[in-house]
Amino acid sequence: MEEFAALIDALVYTRSRNAKLALIADYLRATPDPDRGWALAALTDGMDFKAVKSSTIRNLMKERVDPILWSLSRDFVGDTAETASLLWPEPSSDVEAPPGVAEAVALLGAMTRTTVLTELPMMLDRLDPSGRYALLKLATGAMRIGISARLGKVAFAQAFDVSVDEVEEYWHALQPPYAELFAWAAGGAAPPETENLPLFRPFMLAHPLEDAQVSMDDYAAEWKWDGIRVQLVHVANENGGETRLYSRSGDDISATFPELLDALAIPAVLDGELLVRGSTQGGVQNDRTQGGAASFNALQQRLGRKTVSKKMLSEAPAFVRLYDALAIEGEDLRTLPWSDRRGHLERFIPRLPDSHFDLSQIVEAGDFDQLAEIRASARDDAIEGLMLKRRDAPYVAGRKAGMWYKWKRDPLLIDCVLMYAQRGSGKRSSFYSDYTFGCWNGDPDAGAELLPVGKAYSGFTDEELKKIDRHVRQNTLNRFGPVRETDKSLVFEVAFDSVHQSKRHKSGLAMRFPRIHRIRWDKPAHEADRMTALEALIRD
């Protein structure tokens, strides 16, 4: 655990990507199995211990530290694991040597909600503050130290001089501590077996188009549907076949959308947008659509659930609008140009049930200007903008320059007043970086009040963050723990993709993806927008 803790600390303080890769690669080479495999799983977010949650740590700390002192400390540090690692009382008697990573994983995995309350403290007693930090980060499954899963895999590939694409390919067939992966890369063994496994293939992603223009001879355009990007994989095997649904990050979300699993019975790997049936939105552009897709708001009700009720299945049935085919009946199509893959997909789709699949139609435009006009006229809630795909591009993992572009539609804008600010966490700990803002429920000069309409924590630069932080500190009316109520004098121009009716919010409205567009230091608060302006933008 000491070496792993030292690695985590070094990664926290290292800025350059290459230096981070070198640190991880050195660790992976120097550390024996299975410790290094578990460490790699921790770095790539592969760990989940059911008994250890952030709330477990909070509860343990509140037995050892005055709850008010704990809260004030947690608020200052902005990270529960780090605060606990610093405040954990040093044991008074001799303790066992620190556990290794594999031992720590075994102990954590064996804990239950009850035993964790005695066993986790015994482990923490065996560690110094850095070790406690590493252990708690590992145990709660959220390292948040600026290392993406991808970076961990690249470091692995670099450590043993193997291809990262191969690592990605095998990754999803294996479980931590990845013994077969190390045996192959470090020990020269045969590659892991992946035949007939419903593996996730890394998604091909798009760059923002920004101000660029492309020729419609080279690129095809599609709508960018406002659901979640999914990959649906079916393999045939001795049990009759298996289907899995993966999210963009490679998480297995099959259990959340069981209705899709039976719908694909032919071996294939398909890329598409998961949507739920709803009003007729999206139907106009899509002649195979059975009534169209509902807005993201409707889909959101179904996300993140481990089980689904019958009622939900009938009220908001899911379907996939297909974009691409990576493999069909054992044939890997990824090296083919997009136009060929599209041909395969169009021939394949009649073999799928209409109820659960349709095809994302190509948006026909003679030239780029015409495409721009089509984009400008689209105000459908299920459409986020356009995708531009190079006709001769193969399907490759990640974002490759010049192949795919996303051209989001222009956001909606509204002027709101800053009402509350909360301290951020992670790299923004101690800065007031999460803002709740509101609109007037009438004429502010005639006594109208602000109603909170949304929350945002992005869209500003680090310099702007410092200025807003200073504004919050100097214009505080009230403090509620980590939250400050401000004097409601600062106006934000807030950008957002859409706005919906919502019973969860006091204002009755919920914005989709609000972010700070501009800070209007110059604008008096009473000139900010009223609720009526926001309500006029609802398209539900």
Place this chain on the structure above:
Amino acid sequence: MIADFSWIRPEPHGIHVVPADCWIDPSRAVDKALVTHGHADHARGGHGQTIATPETLGIMKLRYATDEGATSVSYGETIRLPGNVDATYIPAGHVLGSAQILLEHAGEKVIVTGDYKRRADPTCLPFEVTPCDILITEATFGLPLFVHPPIAEEVGKLLKALHDNPECCVLVGAYALGKAQRVIAELRAAGHRAPIYLHGAMERMCRLYEEFGVELGDLRLVADHDKEAMRGAIVVCPPSALNDRWSRRLPDPITAMASGWMRVRQRARQRNVELPLIISDHADWGELTRTIEEVNPHESWITHGREEALLRWCQLHQRRARALAMVGYDDEDD
């Protein structure tokens, strides 16, 4: 007479000693100021009269280029202020010249600690525990998570980084008044005799320390030397210069910062620090609470920093305390 301490009033812009009509560490210009130490947030310019230790007055003269209205008072010396108020300056152990100010009036004793620490520091006299009725204490590091490790450990980390990376230089961000000189003096005490290179903004303060008898060894200016000469050397600069264009003239610098805030990882990350050194000139949580216990005042008034947590500690230990709302004291660089 009933002890009511109405003669001393905390105001947002400083502590007002009413019968003497003078202010302690006022954050705006006043007729008569008592100044605890030379950091800019405590020692502002433009007062009619400034009463402080000779070292603090020397620091202020360096900064404001004038010593008009300066009245010097040595450690242990008591001066009589108007309205029958006596003021005594007592070492605070924070930086060169730093003082607690003991105020006595009508049989009541009030101490304003200013900023202080309880650890040994080769550049200034140690804090002296003095009994009083009201202790007005700082709380910059007033959270239980702040535990400053022994400075020898942190200096050891710095020397190890230097030793392990002979092709680089280690750039240490340190407050130009106090922290920089303490780090240099501690490096010397640890046996590091090599030249130490200074950012231009550090030079005059280091010279002033030397005039007051603090030996800092072979100091050189970055501006006078070639990039190559600084390989394998320690360079000291103000924290603001760490990520500045200025540091590009250095040979492959490893960025270090000497500050109590380095205890929190994300604080170090926010400043792009690669080598955090937990070195502070303020009292840590243990020192703050121990000092309240040892001074054992009738009541503690808490200011500058994380007042709420220290206030809570006082409640838990059945000690009378209140938090003051003062503005303009900012020790983010400590």
